[in-house]
Amino acid sequence: MSGSSFFCRAGLGLLFAATLAVPAMALGAGESPILKRIAERNAITIGHREASAPYSFISREQRVEGYSIDLCMKVVDAVKARLEKPDLEIKYVPINTTNRIALVANGTIDIECGTTTNTLARQEQVEFSPIFYITGTQVLVSAANSAKEVEDLKGKRVAVLQGSSNEQSLRALNESEKLGIELVYAKDLGEGALLVASDRVDGFAADGGQIKVFAATKAQPKGSLKVIGRLLTYDPYSAMMQRGDLEFSLLVKRAYAETFRSSEAEKLYEKWFGPLGIAIEPELKTAFVIQAIPR
Amino acid sequence: MIYHWDWSVPISAPYLGWLMSGLAWTLLVAGAAWVLAFIVGVGIGILRTLPNRAARRFGALYVTIFRSIPLLLQLFLWYFVVPELLPASAAHWIKRDLPLPEYWTSVIGLGLFTAARIAEQIRAGIEAVGRGQSMAAAASGLTLLQSYRYVVLPVAARYVLPPLTSEFLNVIKNSSLALTIGLLELTGQSRQIEGETFHGIEAFTAATLIYVVLTLAAIAAMRALERVVAIPGVMARV
Numbered sequence: 001m002s003g004s005s006f007f008c009r010a011g012l013g014l015l016f017a018a019t020l021a022v023p024a025m026a027l028g029a030g031e032s033p034i035l036k037r038i039a040e041r042n043a044i045t046i047g048h049r050e051a052s053a054p055y056s057f058i059s060r061e062q063r064v065e066g067y068s069i070d071l072c073m074k075v076v077d078a079v080k081a082r083l084e085k086p087d088l089e090i091k092y093v094p095i096n097t098t099n100r101i102a103l104v105a106n107g108t109i110d111i112e113c114g115t116t117t118n119t120l121a122r123q124e125q126v127e128f129s130p131i132f133y134i135t136g137t138q139v140l141v142s143a144a145n146s147a148k149e150v151e152d153l154k155g156k157r158v159a160v161l162q163g164s165s166n167e168q169s170l171r172a173l174n175e176s177e178k179l180g181i182e183l184v185y186a187k188d189l190g191e192g193a194l195l196v197a198s199d200r201v202d203g204f205a206a207d208g209g210q211i212k213v214f215a216a217t218k219a220q221p222k223g224s225l226k227v228i229g230r231l232l233t234y235d236p237y238s239a240m241m242q243r244g245d246l247e248f249s250l251l252v253k254r255a256y257a258e259t260f261r262s263s264e265a266e267k268l269y270e271k272w273f274g275p276l277g278i279a280i281e282p283e284l285k286t287a288f289v290i291q292a293i294p295r
Numbered sequence: 296m297i298y299h300w301d302w303s304v305p306i307s308a309p310y311l312g313w314l315m316s317g318l319a320w321t322l323l324v325a326g327a328a329w330v331l332a333f334i335v336g337v338g339i340g341i342l343r344t345l346p347n348r349a350a351r352r353f354g355a356l357y358v359t360i361f362r363s364i365p366l367l368l369q370l371f372l373w374y375f376v377v378p379e380l381l382p383a384s385a386a387h388w389i390k391r392d393l394p395l396p397e398y399w400t401s402v403i404g405l406g407l408f409t410a411a412r413i414a415e416q417i418r419a420g421i422e423a424v425g426r427g428q429s430m431a432a433a434a435s436g437l438t439l440l441q442s443y444r445y446v447v448l449p450v451a452a453r454y455v456l457p458p459l460t461s462e463f464l465n466v467i468k469n470s471s472l473a474l475t476i477g478l479l480e481l482t483g484q485s486r487q488i489e490g491e492t493f494h495g496i497e498a499f500t501a502a503t504l505i506y507v508v509l510t511l512a513a514i515a516a517m518r519a520l521e522r523v524v525a526i527p528g529v530m531a532r533v
Contacts, residue, residue, distance in 0.1 A: 098489060101489070105296060123495060125298065125494075137352075162477075162483065168490070187475055244297050
């Protein structure tokens, strides 16, 4: 009796060990609702921004491109391998700051690859990928402006993107420091910069990275705009996905960790920001290292 | 759909206050734009029916221009382009010294756009009165001004009330475009709440309900007006 029970246990143990070994190599959709629906549609849907160059934008050739998009492609590759569907179709859905949360929440979009700041309040609604870009609120002003910090714009008119984290921080600063800055609401980056260029406002508070890119590439005439001030906020960018799907979230984390580890992420940064003359910042480099979680 | 519903968002502080301030701006923009649209629209509509050819041409030109350009584009033109075409001092005044530039730009843009539509309805109303009426007025010795004042316009005004109701609702709803030039009216404020809380669906639902209540109230008011001013025997009324 005791002998057979020993073999029984040994057999169970072996079986157990075998099942333990499997998850790392798991294939197929498993219990993941997102992977299941991707497999069902045979397509993965990416939410992208239309004019947030070089992060996520539509190029002159009408292709969806950018740094955020390239990183998301690593996730797409991982999904293809996981579902064993090398010819998985990629669908693109344009999003904006108003509809992005709803489209992610209702499952229209499988992963959002734009310029969304990862915040705890937002994590109540959506799941975020690891952080792939770090910036903070700074102010775009005309080159002739002598202001050095946002406080120097006391009592002036400053544009902000409606619904952005920059707007919230500037509003808070305005109240706490009694700056009396009049906020003017802009719809997108181009419009905010136009407000500065046409002298309707004295400054435009937005994500430092984005306005630096704008000042470097789109200012007319060249050099007529500059970015000033310390980082008023800490804005880490992450990709958004539906909340509550641990398995898909793990797949995304894995794809990003591999990209960070292999220095592929740094190369992608160089590809998109190098031509603009913007070198990678030490904080972001450190973030890549820290988030390259071991296998 | 995986979404944490929180219907308390639109009715809790400070967000309820934001919605109410948005509602106030919507009413202020729509109200002022309506007054402007009505005055200009009635004027242009009458011009289009006058015997004077130059007056008719001018009315037609106005309607063609303002009706052919999308409202969104018109707002951008008024806000970004028009000041650049003015002399520097006037441009500076508009951009910096004019109080509430976004508000007044929205009122002018929305008002002049709606005026073109009202003008067409006024013209249709006047033409519906029929040439017989104005000929009879002329035959009884009334001048052109008198025939418009005492015969044509009183009847035409009643004809155009139903379509004007639609136009009134359009002004209320089109005022949401003012958010694109930075005015935080009702839609703008609900976007603001969405940005702050990520509870956009609740905020937009609240805004939708407010718009519905607003338009239903406008419809009821216009219907009441129609009843009050109705002339028995006109417009199939007995």
